[in-house]
Amino acid sequence: MQGTIEMKKARERGFSAETFIFLAVLLGAIGYMCSIMGVGPMFKTLLNTAYSVLIDTVLYLCAMCVLMGAVSALFTEFGVVDLAQWLINPIMKPLYGMPGVTSLGVVSTFLSDNAAILALGQDNRIRRYYKKYQIPALCNIGTTFGMGMIVCTFMLGLGTEFVPAIIAGLVGCIVGSIFSTRSMLFLTKRHYIKQGTWEKMQEAAVSEAELEEAYTEEKNKKKEKRSVFSRAMNAMLEGGKLGWEICFQSTPGVVCICTLVMMLTFGPGTAADGTAAYTGAAYEGIELLPKIGDLIAPITKVLFGFKDGSNIVVPVTSLGAVGAAIGLVPKMVETGLAGANEIAVFTGIGMCWSGYLSTHISIMDTLGSRELIPQALITHTIAGLIAGVVAHYFFLLIA
Numbered sequence: 001m002q003g004t005i006e007m008k009k010a011r012e013r014g015f016s017a018e019t020f021i022f023l024a025v026l027l028g029a030i031g032y033m034c035s036i037m038g039v040g041p042m043f044k045t046l047l048n049t050a051y052s053v054l055i056d057t058v059l060y061l062c063a064m065c066v067l068m069g070a071v072s073a074l075f076t077e078f079g080v081v082d083l084a085q086w087l088i089n090p091i092m093k094p095l096y097g098m099p100g101v102t103s104l105g106v107v108s109t110f111l112s113d114n115a116a117i118l119a120l121g122q123d124n125r126i127r128r129y130y131k132k133y134q135i136p137a138l139c140n141i142g143t144t145f146g147m148g149m150i151v152c153t154f155m156l157g158l159g160t161e162f163v164p165a166i167i168a169g170l171v172g173c174i175v176g177s178i179f180s181t182r183s184m185l186f187l188t189k190r191h192y193i194k195q196g197t198w199e200k201m202q203e204a205a206v207s208e209a210e211l212e213e214a215y216t217e218e219k220n221k222k223k224e225k226r227s228v229f230s231r232a233m234n235a236m237l238e239g240g241k242l243g244w245e246i247c248f249q250s251t252p253g254v255v256c257i258c259t260l261v262m263m264l265t266f267g268p269g270t271a272a273d274g275t276a277a278y279t280g281a282a283y284e285g286i287e288l289l290p291k292i293g294d295l296i297a298p299i300t301k302v303l304f305g306f307k308d309g310s311n312i313v314v315p316v317t318s319l320g321a322v323g324a325a326i327g328l329v330p331k332m333v334e335t336g337l338a339g340a341n342e343i344a345v346f347t348g349i350g351m352c353w354s355g356y357l358s359t360h361i362s363i364m365d366t367l368g369s370r371e372l373i374p375q376a377l378i379t380h381t382i383a384g385l386i387a388g389v390v391a392h393y394f395f396l397l398i399a
Contacts, residue, residue: 045284121135144177
């Protein structure tokens with residue numbers, strides 16, 4: 001009773017014990033960084049790094065997203081996506097245990113983002129091919145390939161010498177996606193068996209009435225006719241707009257996360273006399289993450305072949321935002337902290353995880369499978385690690 005009264009009072013005040021805990025952690029972190037860098041240089045580096053990330057990374061990423069959005073929309077409009085689906089279609093059932101039409105989701109998310117899988121999950125013209133228990137697994141397979149084209153194109157922009165590494169990353173991602181989808185189907189089946197609803201969940205995901213409506217919608221869509229020029233321009237502009245929206249939504253994460261990670265990764269700059277010193281320039285920091293990375297280096301060396309402890313920050317960042325994760329890579333390559341093997345692992349893990357911690361819950365909720373969120377998160381976490389391991393060893397094989 002007393003605890004309930006205290007909670008009610010805290011809500012009325014608008015602050016509670018966690019407010020003071022947050023302030024203690026925040027002020028402690030700032031104080032720790034200032035004690036190493038100095039107050040003035042620390043805040044100057046913070047602003048300079050954020051500005052540099054915005055200009056050098058975010059704008060480059062935005063330009064690429066707009067172009068790739070336009071290209072992917074043109075691919076969709078003129079049947080290239082359908083061709084890709086037709087080519088991938090035969091392997092979906094034996095590899096993933098999903099209907100062949102799932103290949104459309106693979107291609108769509110690869111060309112855009114995780115959320116594109118919802119087009120399959122909510123479109124009755126697509127849902128008619130699925131059984132009810134298969135719908136939750138769409139979240140895993142869609143997330144695995146989210147922003148794939150952007151990740152691969154970004155890595156390719158670092159140099160054509162990384163082509164073998166990108167191929168190895170793609171192979172790792174595919175293996176991770178198979179594990180993620182298959183294990184999710186297994187856990188989904190077990191969940192429904194425990195609930196006693198397994199027989200019902202093997203029914204078609206679309207009722208007869210919904211199926212008839214889907215057929216009518218499909219017929220009406222085929223009746224629409226426009227000129228080739230109109231279709232091309234409309235697709236290009238709409239696709240570019242979607243690409244801009246994807247980048248715009250990821251900009252706060254890229255700037256904030258990249259700035260913080262950079263300052264936790266790199267060390268002091270160089271003074272005018274050539275000695276190490278904190279000058280307030282961009283990309284100076286306290287070198288905390290490399291020290292943590294060095295502690296787990298024996299593990300990451302075996303699993304991923306990382307050459308430096310700081311390499312672990314890219315996979316970790318991919319958990320929440322793959323756009324922010326790939327934004328860290330150019331500086332690592334420039335400073336020699338990452339090479340071709342690291343690019344392979346970053347590509348594999350980055351594509352497979354593609355910020356799933358920030359999207360999995362909402363996608364599962366939209367698919368009507370909220371109770372299976374823990375299973376989706378666990379299987380996808382393991383899948384990302386598998387993708388990184390496979391990318392590393394496959395790169396060693398082909399390199």
